[in-house]
Amino acid sequence: MDADLFLVPFLAGLCLALLLPVLGCYLRLHDEWLAALSYSHVAAGGALLAMLGGVPAQAGGLLAAAAAALAKRPLAARLGQASVFPLLLLAGWAAGMLVAANHPLAERVGSALFDGQLYFADIPRLLWLLAASCGGLWLLRRLSRGLLLSRLYPDHFRLRGEAAWPLQGGFDLLAALLLALATTTLGVMATFALVFVPPWLTFRRAGGWRRGLRLAVLLGAAIYLVAFVAALALDQPFGPLLGLAAMAACILGGRRGP
Amino acid sequence: MSAALLRLEQVVAGWTAPATRPLDLLVDAGSIVGLCGANGAGKSTLLAAVAGRAQVFHGRLWKKPKIRCALQTQEAPPLAGLPLSGRELLALTGAAADGLPSWLADCLERRLDRLSGGQRHYLGLWAILNAPAELLLLDEPTNNLDAAGVAHLGAALRRRAGAGCGIVLVSHDPAFVAATCDRVCRLEAPDGR
Numbered sequence: 001m002d003a004d005l006f007l008v009p010f011l012a013g014l015c016l017a018l019l020l021p022v023l024g025c026y027l028r029l030h031d032e033w034l035a036a037l038s039y040s041h042v043a044a045g046g047a048l049l050a051m052l053g054g055v056p057a058q059a060g061g062l063l064a065a066a067a068a069a070l071a072k073r074p075l076a077a078r079l080g081q082a083s084v085f086p087l088l089l090l091a092g093w094a095a096g097m098l099v100a101a102n103h104p105l106a107e108r109v110g111s112a113l114f115d116g117q118l119y120f121a122d123i124p125r126l127l128w129l130l131a132a133s134c135g136g137l138w139l140l141r142r143l144s145r146g147l148l149l150s151r152l153y154p155d156h157f158r159l160r161g162e163a164a165w166p167l168q169g170g171f172d173l174l175a176a177l178l179l180a181l182a183t184t185t186l187g188v189m190a191t192f193a194l195v196f197v198p199p200w201l202t203f204r205r206a207g208g209w210r211r212g213l214r215l216a217v218l219l220g221a222a223i224y225l226v227a228f229v230a231a232l233a234l235d236q237p238f239g240p241l242l243g244l245a246a247m248a249a250c251i252l253g254g255r256r257g258p
Numbered sequence: 259m260s261a262a263l264l265r266l267e268q269v270v271a272g273w274t275a276p277a278t279r280p281l282d283l284l285v286d287a288g289s290i291v292g293l294c295g296a297n298g299a300g301k302s303t304l305l306a307a308v309a310g311r312a313q314v315f316h317g318r319l320w321k322k323p324k325i326r327c328a329l330q331t332q333e334a335p336p337l338a339g340l341p342l343s344g345r346e347l348l349a350l351t352g353a354a355a356d357g358l359p360s361w362l363a364d365c366l367e368r369r370l371d372r373l374s375g376g377q378r379h380y381l382g383l384w385a386i387l388n389a390p391a392e393l394l395l396l397d398e399p400t401n402n403l404d405a406a407g408v409a410h411l412g413a414a415l416r417r418r419a420g421a422g423c424g425i426v427l428v429s430h431d432p433a434f435v436a437a438t439c440d441r442v443c444r445l446e447a448p449d450g451r
């Protein structure tokens with residue numbers, strides 16, 4: 001095994017493995033864990049549509065996810081909060097499938113997007129992901145108190161004469177962009193696994209919020225490490241092994257804490 | 259002379275339609291005002307209107323400009339399944355833990371969803387009661403509390419009022435209202451009950 005060949009992809013994935021569980025905790029806090037699948041599908045659909053128009057797929061994915069984040073609250077007001085993410089998921093999937101069926105290269109690119117392209121990560125991509133992860137974690141830390149307050153005391157901002165939409169809209173946009181970036185690197189299901197499983201375990205086991213965030217990061221890193229090493233050692237695709245590692249973590253650690 | 263924090267003049271409040279009789283009310287800094295009345299009189303609705311949640315259909319509702327309010331509603335915060343400790347909840351609202359009864363101070367490090375209903379309710383109440391605010395709006399604060407909890411709450415409210423905070427509380431507990439409030443305002447139900 002050529003360690004140098006896999007170091008950059010490993011570090012690129014590690015950035016996301018540390019970031020996505022934290023993002024997942026805040027999504028789960030607001031019962032929005034399905035956002036991971038929805039924004040990922042929208043990003044994949046947007047990337048394929050962009051390719052059709054000669055625009056870089058990464059830019060298309062980010063733009064589509066940002067548009068979905070901006071449309072989320074108007075859609076929720078019209079269709080109901082519970083319907084938004086399933087409908088966005090359907091829209092993203094349908095757009096992606098239609099492009100894939102009508103463009104000679106799209107099927108291959110679509111498959112790469114859904115399965116992930118981690119092993120193709122290069123130094124510029126790693127630097128992008130490092131910056132996005134550091135920036136994302138910093139922003140989540142800044143937004144943390146407001147996100148917790150808006151969940152536990154929905155009247156807090158109105159009582160203080162403050163608007164809640166910059167916080168909520170800002171978080172929606174941040175989540176969508178980070179998930180789009182993760183999707184184009186790890187693939188749809190690996191991204192979902194890292195957003196869903198560590199927070200799910202954390203919410204069952206952790207004794208407090210800060211301890212929970214730390215536990216989620218540790219779990220994300222451990223699941224990723226196991227999957228990455230197993231994928232190389234067994235010469236198997238990374239995404240499915242990450243899914244299996246996440247499942248194993250659920251079974252081993254899913255018992256509720258004391 | 260005490261500074262007025264809240265003034266209601268012939269206010270009729272409701273969610274989608276008028277649900278209360280016209281009410282006059284004045285809350286000064288340092289005073290505790292109790293709102294009593296039969297079920298359906300609109301006590302919680304009135305409190306919600308003061309908080310900006312429900313509508314004012316008639317009359318005038320005035321609050322001191324830029325006043326900071328804190329509201330405790332009867333709906334408990336969604337804590338089930340959430341890994342949040344009591345100490346983290348207090349830090350979130352900016353409430354100090356000083357003065358908590360020993361039966362709560364000892365479990366601040368535990369998850370809120372693993373406390374008893376009474377402990378959880380009182381911690382949630384304490385997080386509002388001691389948040390930085392000039393006007394406190396409390397809706398049935400004695401729910402789920404035992405006698406010791408009610409006595410401790412009464413003392414804590416009087417301390418808060420002594421520090422200059424205005425308090426409006428809705429309660430069905432006449433003994434608590436009589437022992438705690440400086441003034442009591444009885445709401446008549448719209449149907450005259």
